[in-house]
Amino acid sequence: MHRRNFLMKTAFAAGSFSALPLLARSNTFSTPPDELMLIGPKDGYSPQVGTLVSMLNYNRSTIIGITKGLTIEQLDYLHDPKANTIGALIMHLGATEAFYQANTFEGRDDFNETEKKLWNDAMSLGDAGRKNIKGQELKYYIDRITEVREKTLRELKSKDDKWLMEIDKKWSNEKDRSTPTGNGFMYVNTNLITAGRLPG
Numbered sequence: 001m002h003r004r005n006f007l008m009k010t011a012f013a014a015g016s017f018s019a020l021p022l023l024a025r026s027n028t029f030s031t032p033p034d035e036l037m038l039i040g041p042k043d044g045y046s047p048q049v050g051t052l053v054s055m056l057n058y059n060r061s062t063i064i065g066i067t068k069g070l071t072i073e074q075l076d077y078l079h080d081p082k083a084n085t086i087g088a089l090i091m092h093l094g095a096t097e098a099f100y101q102a103n104t105f106e107g108r109d110d111f112n113e114t115e116k117k118l119w120n121d122a123m124s125l126g127d128a129g130r131k132n133i134k135g136q137e138l139k140y141y142i143d144r145i146t147e148v149r150e151k152t153l154r155e156l157k158s159k160d161d162k163w164l165m166e167i168d169k170k171w172s173n174e175k176d177r178s179t180p181t182g183n184g185f186m187y188v189n190t191n192l193i194t195a196g197r198l199p200g
Contacts, residue, residue, distance in 0.1 A: 088129040091122035100186040
């Protein structure tokens with residue numbers, strides 16, 4: 001799917017879900033609990049990239065906290081025939097971030113064939129998500145988004161603040177977009193739009 005259409009669909013669907021709770025109930029990676037709610041530079045990253053990483057860490061902690069202990073039945077529950085399951089929404093978090101990895105780290109407009117098999121249904125949600133994303137324990141979903149986040153953090157260690165502010169000229173110049181879009185926005189978008197989709 002073209003990245004412009006993906007972003008538009010993600011933004012449209014985001015308004016259908018309540019926000020996550022303010023306080024997280026779980027830690028993320030090796031971030032000490034007393035640092036989880038401190039937004040700012042982090043060791044191993046340039047100052048602005050590290051600030052982004054601190055936001056991503058908090059976002060991840062809320063996802064892990066709010067889904068902790070959910071059963072397969074709960075992860076597969078559909079509130080109505082057009083809703084998305086919690087399991088599908090967790091996978092959507094991974095799909096969104098994996099999509100932006102391909103874009104910002106590799107300059108690709110779409111998933112490769114291997115990525116499509118794993119992420120296409122989660123990226124699109126809807127009927128495909130309802131049909132194909134189900135029957136898995138919580139660990140499966142958390143493992144998938146963990147793999148994606150670990151790659152993001154590895155790649156961001158090699159990026160600097162200049163890269164974070166670089167504008168994606170091809171995307172920004174498309175006729176139906178008037179606002180320049182930078183690399184940093186891709187991950188802020190992951191942080192803000194997709195995080196608000198899980199029921200709190």
